[in-house]
Amino acid sequence: MRSDVMNPDAPRADQGHYVAPLGETPLQEVDSVDPNATPRSLWGEAMHTLLRNPVFVVSTLLILFVLFVAAFPGVFTKVDPTYGVISDSNLAPGEGGHVLGTSRQGYDIWARTVHGARISVLVGFFTMLLSTLIGGTLGAIAGYVGGWLDEVLSRINDIFFAIPLVLGAIVFANRFPNGMNLWTVSLVLSIFGWTSIARIMRGSVISVKNQDFVMASTALGASKTKILLRHVIPNAIAPVIVTATVNLGVFIVAEATLSFLGVGITNAVSWGADLSSAKDSMRTLENNPWVLFAPSIALALTVLSFIMMGDAVRDALDPKARKR
């Protein structure tokens, strides 16, 4: 023992028996319940957090705006985006009543940009829905059933995962010599875009299926299917929603890329197609950069808002992942 250490058991002046006055330290009932608290479900709580998150509010407003434009382009422009007059080509902004000028083909740039929203949004939504359905189902089955089925599904996933989304879509596009329409583009993108959803669903399902409430349900006599549908999927869906939201942006970019490469929807007014023709008309570009800027800005803002929304949803559903 060190010399400066006194007997630890020796009584100290300020270590007597102290009792706090009861008035200052009132006892509460053990484990009491506040009967007046308002009930809050997990989703209600998430909604509450989301509505107070400026990122979510801004991105939601942007997305609503884009949806509105896609649904009612006529509100923003009366000009037909497919009506081109060669004599009117390469007009500067403002000239001849064209707000952002015209392209080399004489199309009104503003009208093209406004009308381009519809294709992007539709392809994005359909692809997102279809890929989430395919990926979610396969991922949930792989994760829940496990064993050899999981092995097989996971290897199939790996094969599709190894093929780049756009490359796969281009190869597939050749199967449609008459060009593709909205449905075929969405289908082709979904075939190569479901893998990330499936992986996330599988991981999420595996972590949920080992929780006690699943075992409790089994012990109550619930069937495997009922447990999967009622307990596992509702608890595993949150990260899938996040990824699906972000993927929506990714699919919009993919559609634009296909159109840019000329294998997208045939003869459609699309931001990708406009970008493609803008790059071929250097002279127009020098006169009027809007031919490039307008579709680029529209595309970037739309994609950004979906990704921002995905981020905000992630924060709300999983507060642990929140950056400090």
Add this chain to the structure above:
Amino acid sequence: MTATADMTGSHAAGQGGDTERPLLEIRDLDITFTTSTGHVNAVRGANLSVYPGQTVAIVGESGSGKSTTAMSIARLLPRNGKVTGGTIRFGGKDITDVPNREILALRGSEIGLVPQDPMSNLNPLWKVGTQIDEALAANGVAKGGAARKRTIELLEEAGLPDAERRAGQYPHEFSGGMRQRALIAMGLAARPRLLIADEPTSALDVTVQQQILDHLDSLTSELGTTVLLITHDLGLAAERAQHLVVMYKGQVVESGPALELLQKPQHPYTKRLIAAAPSLSSRRLVSAKEREEVLEQAQHAASSLEPTTLTGSMRQVDGPDVVVKVENLTKVFPIRGKVPWKSTPFTAVDDVSFELERGTTTAIVGESGSGKSTVAQMVLKLLQPTSGRVLFEGRDITEITGRDLMALRRRVQPIFQNPYGTLDPTFSIYRTIEEPLRLHSIGNQRSREAKVRDLLDKVSLPASMLQRYPNELSGGQRQRIAIARALALDPEVVVCDEAVSALDVLVQAQVLQLLNDLQAELGLSYIFITHDLAVVRQIADRTLVMEKGRVVEQGTTEEVFHSPQQDYTKRLLAAIPGGSIPLAGSETIEVDIDPEEAAEAAAAAEAEVEGPSSPLGGEPTDPFTAAGRA
């Protein structure tokens, strides 16, 4: 370094004798947390002093502010926490507002820390030795080869055999106890004057806990280190510390010399805590006589139930009414080897047999890895045994399927350990309790709602709970909901797998009382799986002790506690913290494992006879009813 200069100062003071000053002095400490919903006063006006060489324990439930107080000393509060009033003096110097670099200099070299969770406090990517080398280098104790040599010495000192080889291993190669030893070595690496041990053994098995605390005790008294122990276990605190500080909702409600505090508690909260602590009361939940009454009532209730027996089952007419009989149950798991097609068998449960009599409680006790939960899962038919039989009312349930299995599900229900995992967070409380009724198509919408309300009332929760969600409830409340759900189908057997282990003592006491009341009311039979022998004593009629998959001892709870036959049982009993503390109104646990200890315990028991009268007044009181009254 100011701190060093100051240290010599206090040495001089210490040698002066009568002018001894506390090493740590906390006065009127206020700590406030800023959250999204406003300010929370986590600690209010806390006072506490620790003298050199002493061990002082702060005791409280979760949320009492005990850890917050301790962490504020080394300024380790979370970012949203702030000391908003009072002073912290260390070695005579006010460190409440000193610049951060001075605190940094104190950490490790003057104030060491042993954190709570040995599983997450070592970096899994670094070798254990390297992490201690780092601590040594950071505190300027040693570097390079010298540091490694010192590290090995420290690990040896912390009681780790084969320290040199161990230093070169990664944390995942260590058991929980070994990791905690490594963390103790790290905390003491720079020979701090004060060691803050925050629940250092809460995650460990009792026998390991005892070893580690014994070791920490001898090590710190040898080095003269002052220890500030943070714990939720009053028994453990009283056994290890000279001075106790009891905290409740951010305030110090009572403090004083350990034994005095336990024997003459003044504040109602302390009384309540002592009454509820299973390790301290260490006697039956209800006195033997009351227990008999409960049993009688339970058996009466059971016999009055509709005989909705499984098809083809045979009720034994004479002899004890055995509801569950387990015969030679064995479970072997394949453990994946280095290559996927090669696996080694691991026998988790090895030839286990026992009986559960109707209306009684059989406890299965064991440390982690003893196979007790695996037994529970086989009884629940959530796992298929490798061999052996589980008989429910005389019928083998290991092979049943379909309709018979559904019928079994109605009659055998589980309650699980983790209150945070046992309820589906997306289900409202109403849906949660209604689920079993729906699954078995019992009643209509209206009768189901009436039943759910009735169940909620049975577990003493208000009807306003129905529309709530699990995330709004405390651990104890969630566990009550789990009980209500388990009881929805009017089962006969309830398997409680560590059902109260994750709860604070007071809440634990409440839930145990509830389980006991329900047993008497509904004639339930319990299989109670737990690692906590003290809890077993409160609730079980028969006890099974398991070690490494085998039953090492079984008998009535009285037999197992009073005349344990096996060394393992004796070790388990001896490791109950606070078991040997003489406390008015309770028996001490005597274990003849060590003659000296036994003599001490006997002496203690004797002292108790003439000792102070019960803190709760009058004759020895049942701690449980006392807790209910408080």
